[in-house]
Amino acid sequence: MRRALPTLYILFLMLPIYWLVTMSFKPTTEILGSFTLWPQAFTLENYAKIFTDPTWYNGYVNSLIYVVINTVISVVVALPAAYAFSRYRFLGDKHLFFWLLTNRMAPAAVFALPFFELYSAVGLFDTHIAVALAHCLFNIPLAVWILEGFMSSVPKQLDETAYLDGYSFWRFFLRIFVPTIAAGIGVAAFFCFMFSWVELLLAKTLTSVAAKPIAATMTRTASSSGYELGLLAAAGTLTFIPGAVVIYFVRNYIAKGFALGRV
Numbered sequence: 001m002r003r004a005l006p007t008l009y010i011l012f013l014m015l016p017i018y019w020l021v022t023m024s025f026k027p028t029t030e031i032l033g034s035f036t037l038w039p040q041a042f043t044l045e046n047y048a049k050i051f052t053d054p055t056w057y058n059g060y061v062n063s064l065i066y067v068v069i070n071t072v073i074s075v076v077v078a079l080p081a082a083y084a085f086s087r088y089r090f091l092g093d094k095h096l097f098f099w100l101l102t103n104r105m106a107p108a109a110v111f112a113l114p115f116f117e118l119y120s121a122v123g124l125f126d127t128h129i130a131v132a133l134a135h136c137l138f139n140i141p142l143a144v145w146i147l148e149g150f151m152s153s154v155p156k157q158l159d160e161t162a163y164l165d166g167y168s169f170w171r172f173f174l175r176i177f178v179p180t181i182a183a184g185i186g187v188a189a190f191f192c193f194m195f196s197w198v199e200l201l202l203a204k205t206l207t208s209v210a211a212k213p214i215a216a217t218m219t220r221t222a223s224s225s226g227y228e229l230g231l232l233a234a235a236g237t238l239t240f241i242p243g244a245v246v247i248y249f250v251r252n253y254i255a256k257g258f259a260l261g262r263v
Helices: 004-024 028-033 045-052 054-087 093-105 109-122 128-152 157-164 169-180 182-198 201-205 229-238 240-249 251-260
Strands: none
Touching (some): 004 229, 045 229, 054 182, 093 128, 109 128, 109 201, 229 240, 240 251
């Protein structure tokens, strides 16, 4: 009985994913015409269109570009900031730390119009860096919050010993301290990547053609005959792959991270 309940729960969670994958191998007529547990008219046309139509595969490329840029910027900026909050006490430090977290409390819709006006004025509209920088507003505070928890768990004696051994700050930070909190960096990078990958509102508002992400492309699958459900299911199935790849490479860090960090 103890094994049956978790198994049923996992199967229940996997059911939408299974249904999405099976729909991706069906034509839209079969999806709308009858209820089937697996494809009766198996087809690869949905995937073929995604890999041959520039509108579709460029959406994945654009998404990956700005997501990677955002993840790198967020982690690089958050590392020294989290170290400052972890190791030093200064006037207003707790208030500033709380203010960073308030950026996560506001919905993305609040910032959509200001970002649109700003990027249109400076010529960054419809660029990858525009979306990456916009997502930094949410991801940098999250990364600082996660990394500060990991850094606080490292004894300050490590810093002092390194200074006594003649290490400069950046040599100590990059060669000793950063490897020590590698689990936290992996967790922070994972959450930054996933938020930027699934976020739709800012990515859609700040792009038009050249940098339009796959999430925005998936909202435009209507044709004269209705919505292309099979094509939409195939596109949705492919969006799982980048996240699965990221989880595979940081899986060990995530396991340690949930045990040691605040997340």
